[in-house]
Amino acid sequence: MEEEGRQIVVVMVGAPGSGKSTFCEAVASSGNRPWIRICQDTINNGKAGTKAQCIASALAALKEGKSIFIDRCNLEREQRKEFVKIGVPGVDVHAVVLDLPAQLCISRSVKRMGHEGNLHGGKAAAVVNRMLQKKELPKLGEGFSRITYCCKEPEVKDALATYRDLGPTCNLPQGCFGQKKEDAKVQLGIMKFLKKVDAQDGSSHKPEIKESCSEKNAFPTTSAYHEEKTTEGDVMVRSADSDTPILAFPSISTADFQFNIDKASDIIVEIVGEFVNKLGTAKLCLVDLTSGSKILSLVAAKASKKNIDSSKFFTFVGDIVHLYSRGGLRCNVIANAANWRLKPGGGGVNAAIFSAAGPDLLVATHERAKSLLPGNALVVPLQSTSPLSSREGVTHVIHVLGPNMNPQRPNCLNGDYNEGCRILRQAYTALFEGFLSILSTTKPSTRDGEMFHRTEHGIGEDIGNGEQRNKRDGEFAAASSKKSRGHQVDAEYGGTNSKPRDNSETRQKVNTKGRGSWAQALHQTAMHPERHPDVVMEVLDNVVVIKDLYPKAEKHILVLARLGGLDSLADVHEEHLELLREMHSTGMKWAEKSLLEDSSLVFRLGYHSVPSMRQLHLHVISQDFNSPHLKNKKHWNSFNTAFFQDSVDVIEEVAKNGKTVASCINWTAPQRKLKMPPVFLLRFRRTAISGRNSLTPLQQLYASNILLNYHLDEAEGVFMFSSRSFNGFDQLLHDEHLPDDQDADSFHFPSRL
DNA sequence: GTTCTAGAAC
DNA sequence: GTTCTAGAAC
Numbered sequence: 001m002e003e004e005g006r007q008i009v010v011v012m013v014g015a016p017g018s019g020k021s022t023f024c025e026a027v028a029s030s031g032n033r034p035w036i037r038i039c040q041d042t043i044n045n046g047k048a049g050t051k052a053q054c055i056a057s058a059l060a061a062l063k064e065g066k067s068i069f070i071d072r073c074n075l076e077r078e079q080r081k082e083f084v085k086i087g088v089p090g091v092d093v094h095a096v097v098l099d100l101p102a103q104l105c106i107s108r109s110v111k112r113m114g115h116e117g118n119l120h121g122g123k124a125a126a127v128v129n130r131m132l133q134k135k136e137l138p139k140l141g142e143g144f145s146r147i148t149y150c151c152k153e154p155e156v157k158d159a160l161a162t163y164r165d166l167g168p169t170c171n172l173p174q175g176c177f178g179q180k181k182e183d184a185k186v187q188l189g190i191m192k193f194l195k196k197v198d199a200q201d202g203s204s205h206k207p208e209i210k211e212s213c214s215e216k217n218a219f220p221t222t223s224a225y226h227e228e229k230t231t232e233g234d235v236m237v238r239s240a241d242s243d244t245p246i247l248a249f250p251s252i253s254t255a256d257f258q259f260n261i262d263k264a265s266d267i268i269v270e271i272v273g274e275f276v277n278k279l280g281t282a283k284l285c286l287v288d289l290t291s292g293s294k295i296l297s298l299v300a301a302k303a304s305k306k307n308i309d310s311s312k313f314f315t316f317v318g319d320i321v322h323l324y325s326r327g328g329l330r331c332n333v334i335a336n337a338a339n340w341r342l343k344p345g346g347g348g349v350n351a352a353i354f355s356a357a358g359p360d361l362l363v364a365t366h367e368r369a370k371s372l373l374p375g376n377a378l379v380v381p382l383q384s385t386s387p388l389s390s391r392e393g394v395t396h397v398i399h400v401l402g403p404n405m406n407p408q409r410p411n412c413l414n415g416d417y418n419e420g421c422r423i424l425r426q427a428y429t430a431l432f433e434g435f436l437s438i439l440s441t442t443k444p445s446t447r448d449g450e451m452f453h454r455t456e457h458g459i460g461e462d463i464g465n466g467e468q469r470n471k472r473d474g475e476f477a478a479a480s481s482k483k484s485r486g487h488q489v490d491a492e493y494g495g496t497n498s499k500p501r502d503n504s505e506t507r508q509k510v511n512t513k514g515r516g517s518w519a520q521a522l523h524q525t526a527m528h529p530e531r532h533p534d535v536v537m538e539v540l541d542n543v544v545v546i547k548d549l550y551p552k553a554e555k556h557i558l559v560l561a562r563l564g565g566l567d568s569l570a571d572v573h574e575e576h577l578e579l580l581r582e583m584h585s586t587g588m589k590w591a592e593k594s595l596l597e598d599s600s601l602v603f604r605l606g607y608h609s610v611p612s613m614r615q616l617h618l619h620v621i622s623q624d625f626n627s628p629h630l631k632n633k634k635h636w637n638s639f640n641t642a643f644f645q646d647s648v649d650v651i652e653e654v655a656k657n658g659k660t661v662a663s664c665i666n667w668t669a670p671q672r673k674l675k676m677p678p679v680f681l682l683r684f685r686r687t688a689i690s691g692r693n694s695l696t697p698l699q700q701l702y703a704s705n706i707l708l709n710y711h712l713d714e715a716e717g718v719f720m721f722s723s724r725s726f727n728g729f730d731q732l733l734h735d736e737h738l739p740d741d742q743d744a745d746s747f748h749f750p751s752r753l
Numbered sequence: 754g755t756t757c758t759a760g761a762a763c
Numbered sequence: 764g765t766t767c768t769a770g771a772a773c
Binding site: 518521522548613629 | 754
Binding site for chain 3: 516517518632633675
């Protein structure tokens with residue numbers, strides 16, 4: 001035991017709303033030690049002050065023998081640096097990290113209107129979002145003697161108790177406590193959107209680059225598709241990843257079924273050789289998870305020797321269920337090394353694909369077949385709501401069953417490689433034929449496989465969901481648009497105040513506002529959720545939760561109001577307040593559910609000012625915007641300008657004014673926002689910038705009218721800008737175009753917006 | 754909401 | 764030649 005307890009400086013780390021102040025106050029009020037809470041938001045006579053004031057105040061308190069809480073966000077290492085320096089011999093510097101999933105939910109933090117930091121509504125959402133994207137969790141190496149990570153509520157309680165109970169003569173053990181989570185992601189989705197997948201910051205998910213054998217054989221084995229061709233990589237990805245149908249397939253039977261790898265590689269190359277000229281613009285890609293994969297190098301070598309066109313067939317190191325999201329390779333079709341029962345499980349590719357595709361794949365598979373014989377393949381279209389579809393762009397899974405050489409598994413061939421090879425050939429043939437059949441059904445007008453462009457969406461919607469879609473279209477067409485035309489004239493739907501729950505067939509048909517049947521889809525789902533089991537996630541009395549059919553981010557769901565006559569915010573009045581609150585809390589519940597799976601997500605809940613589809617719906621959307629469906633300026637702006645109205649703001653507004661602004665302003669005003677230059681936020685690596693001349697390229701961009709407006713955020717390393725055109729900013733993503741923050745103060749462009 | 758197309762703009 | 768936009772169709 002030491003002679004007496006040392007003073008402590010506790011640097012709190014957490015986003016606004018994470019509970020830092022509550023934590024500090026609870027400990028300080030215990031009185032077990034003389035604590036003082038230093039809060040930058042209030043240090044200046046109750047108003048926000050500076051970091052310097054905090055430090056001065058901390059030093060003074062230390063002299064008085066007090067222990068200190070530094071109550072500010074401190075999310076970045078740079079921001080913490082000076083507080084760590086306060087530590088002198090006899091003073092410990094600790095960090096307490098409040099990293100709770102629920103706190104990452106922006107709408108919760110902005111709900112607290114009385115917060116000292118004066119964060120407000122949608123602006124707060126942007127600030128919190130920005131902060132979290134820059135989050136760097138503290139490490140002992142920064143100079144902390146103790147770090148406590150709290151990812152869950154009980155952990156916060158424990159940490160609180162630890163500090164509260166700490167008497168003046170006690171010390172806490174040094175080291176890291178609690179579980180540390182990954183640092184926040186950069187805006188990967190934006191990078192991908194701008195086709196700069198490699199701009200991500202060293203993601204641990206990214207597979208290693210496999211080069212050894214491919215270089216030798218001049219045959220491409222890649223892990224990130226854009227790296228295949230270096231000089232004109234951008235162009236390659238652009239045309240290849242969205243327009244070219246690619247079948248990604250694992251090596252069949254060589255893993256679990258223990259088929260001889262040398263023989264298997266011969267067969268792969270042989271059958272690929274037979275099909276490679278029938279592919280048109282499509283491509284085949286052999287995928288394996290491990291970079292040291294023997295099968296990949298064997299196949300690559302043999303394919304090269306056989307002069308198989310390497311632009312038509314290549315190998316790829318990566319996870320077959322994350323080819324696009326982690327490797328930048330978009331494959332619209334993937335093959336599954338299935339089991340004969342066509343069921344999930346068994347580990348390996350089969351388990352991974354069923355798990356990644358979601359339960360619908362099993363249903364869709366078993367609708368078509370209950371089992372599969374060795375040497376056969378089964379094409380199964382994926383629902384566009386499947387994560388494999390929305391995240392990876394996969395439209396079809398082809399199940400294949402190869403021969404079994406593993407005595408541990410049923411129906412083993414007992415080393416009969418004559419039969420084994422025959423079945424394996426048959427399996428690959430069936431697989432590639434299945435792929436060709438998908439290609440040929442994509443565009444019924446073309447049979448020769450020459451022009452299968454636009455498959456990214458074409459297959460998914462036109463073929464993949466053919467049945468569903470026809471069913472649904474028919475339904476909508478019959479239920480609303482066709483009949484409604486007859487009724488429209490005399491219906492006189494005036495969009496007046498609330499109407500009773502509208503379940504009558506006639507009313508629904510009337511309320512079309514002249515839009516096509518597609519615009520009725522949400523309304524139909526809200527009124528008859530039981531007819532749409534493929535998208536409906538939850539049905540309550542007043543709201544229905546559904547998946548967004550074209551998610552614009554990793555997580556994107558809609559909470560629909562079930563009340564009739566409520567098409568958009570324009571129809572919302574005071575009597576709908578309770579409904580708005582229920583929609584909000586339901587959305588929050590689902591956001592929190594997602595946060596349990598991936599706590600690095602950040603959510604916003606809000607409404608579009610002028611929605612395209614009828615029926616009031618709340619978007620619950622994660623802020624990564626990582627989705628193949630986010631394609632243009634309108635998509636971006638609809639979630640990143642004032643066109644998107646935060647749910648909390650809407651509720652507040654309706655409570656105050658009895659209606660929303662949207663209900664009284666000219667509807668073109670919000671729509672104009674969709675056409676605004678998109679505003680982006682970028683992190684950049686400070687080390688990549690050199691010298692004062694680094695601004696010149698920016699000035700050039702400005703002069704050439706590409707750059708409209710930009711500024712550096714108060715925190716270092718963040719750059720906000722807007723562009724005249726959506727794609728013009730590719731150029732900016734190169735580090736050398738971004739300014740060093742030291743130069744930024746003296747550098748201001750006039751705003752043109 | 755999405756896709757496709759033509760024509761304008763670069 | 765490519766990119767962007769608006770409009771039509773669904």
